Amino acid sequence: MGRKLKFRRQFEMSRRGDVARRLQLARNLRHSGGWRSRHFHGHVHSSFVSLHFGSWYAGPSFYPAHCWTPHWSPWVSWSWWDRCLPICDPRPIFCRPIICRPCRPWVSWRYPAWVSLPIVVSGTWVDVPRVATEDRDLQLLAVRFVDAGHPEQKKGPRYRVWFRNNDDKKLRKDFNIMLLASNSRDAATDVPQAGVEIDNIEAGAIRTVDIRLPFEASTLARDAENRAVPFRFLHVLVDSHQDVDESFEENNGVVLARGDVLPVDPSSFSTDVTSGSPGSMINVAGEGFGPEPGEVIVHVNGLELQAEIYGWYDLGVHLKLPTLPVATETQAEIVVVRGDGAVSNPVQVLIVPAKSPVTPPPAPAK
Numbered sequence: 001m002g003r004k005l006k007f008r009r010q011f012e013m014s015r016r017g018d019v020a021r022r023l024q025l026a027r028n029l030r031h032s033g034g035w036r037s038r039h040f041h042g043h044v045h046s047s048f049v050s051l052h053f054g055s056w057y058a059g060p061s062f063y064p065a066h067c068w069t070p071h072w073s074p075w076v077s078w079s080w081w082d083r084c085l086p087i088c089d090p091r092p093i094f095c096r097p098i099i100c101r102p103c104r105p106w107v108s109w110r111y112p113a114w115v116s117l118p119i120v121v122s123g124t125w126v127d128v129p130r131v132a133t134e135d136r137d138l139q140l141l142a143v144r145f146v147d148a149g150h151p152e153q154k155k156g157p158r159y160r161v162w163f164r165n166n167d168d169k170k171l172r173k174d175f176n177i178m179l180l181a182s183n184s185r186d187a188a189t190d191v192p193q194a195g196v197e198i199d200n201i202e203a204g205a206i207r208t209v210d211i212r213l214p215f216e217a218s219t220l221a222r223d224a225e226n227r228a229v230p231f232r233f234l235h236v237l238v239d240s241h242q243d244v245d246e247s248f249e250e251n252n253g254v255v256l257a258r259g260d261v262l263p264v265d266p267s268s269f270s271t272d273v274t275s276g277s278p279g280s281m282i283n284v285a286g287e288g289f290g291p292e293p294g295e296v297i298v299h300v301n302g303l304e305l306q307a308e309i310y311g312w313y314d315l316g317v318h319l320k321l322p323t324l325p326v327a328t329e330t331q332a333e334i335v336v337v338r339g340d341g342a343v344s345n346p347v348q349v350l351i352v353p354a355k356s357p358v359t360p361p362p363a364p365a366k
Helices: 002-013 027-033 074-079 213-217
Strands: 053-054 067-068 138-147 155-165 175-182 195-200 205-212 234-239 253-257 267-269 283-289 294-299 305-308 310-314 318-319 328-336 347-351
Touching: 067 310, 074 310, 074 318, 138 234, 155 175, 155 213, 155 234, 175 205, 195 205, 195 328, 205 305, 234 328, 267 347, 283 328, 318 347
Parallel strands: none
Antiparallel strands: 053 067, 138 155, 155 205, 175 195, 175 234, 234 253, 267 283, 283 318, 294 305, 294 328, 310 318, 328 347
């Protein structure tokens, strides 16, 4: 019951988002000994290591710098969702990225002295009062890490950016949001970069976009042993091409140490099947699950059971339903728990009785 109550609190807080940051789960994880000492670690099948490979991880500093990554396979490909359809999106409205076209290449210019993002180093969009202005003013509110990409597919890390129009009028002019991966805090054009074009934003509105950096960002730096590792600094720019004439540009950007960017909260989008028998395999697609296994809890008939984990990465989990006797079809809920204790929304699956083995009739007597 205690676990359920903790889950319920997070579910209630998730209506506004940024739950892990508000509960200070990253700080609690560090105080308890770090990722390798995490309390939320479920049952992992013995085949896990053979189905994964070690790779450098471009996520927050409280995650491991080197972790297990699943080989690209059908279940990984299925869970690699570019976007979640609005009709089934479990995330708060402020956390649903809009789909935008890529923007033109960036030409460097000298940054102003950026003001700090709200509340924490990588910012937040929760309880941040709008600065009313009669002039145009775009404000960068927050940036979050979504996933590390995949080396076997040459996909780089993805980030989510929140920004707001502080003006009392709708901005109808196109502008761009850019990410730059660098080993320096200084602006430079010849670094891995990606961006999107925004065509308008309502007065006072908060918008969200996802941007995936090129794979080169994941191998940009070198460690003490001269191994290729991810970049060191993330540059985030709102109105990156200076298309909008603003009254205050110092709130348009930030340069962050890569490890200081907090992750998105875990969300479960869907299972690959709507029903399964006890002991069958199921895949869960989502985001924010973390780099390595946490727990997968199956709620059924008033019980909390752990599923066995065969595969895990930021965007999906490959699991085996627990074995339990069910005589009739029974509704169950699957909850993914990240290693720091952040929980996803539940997704439903129907548990159906296993088919009875076919017993042959008695052999005829001769």
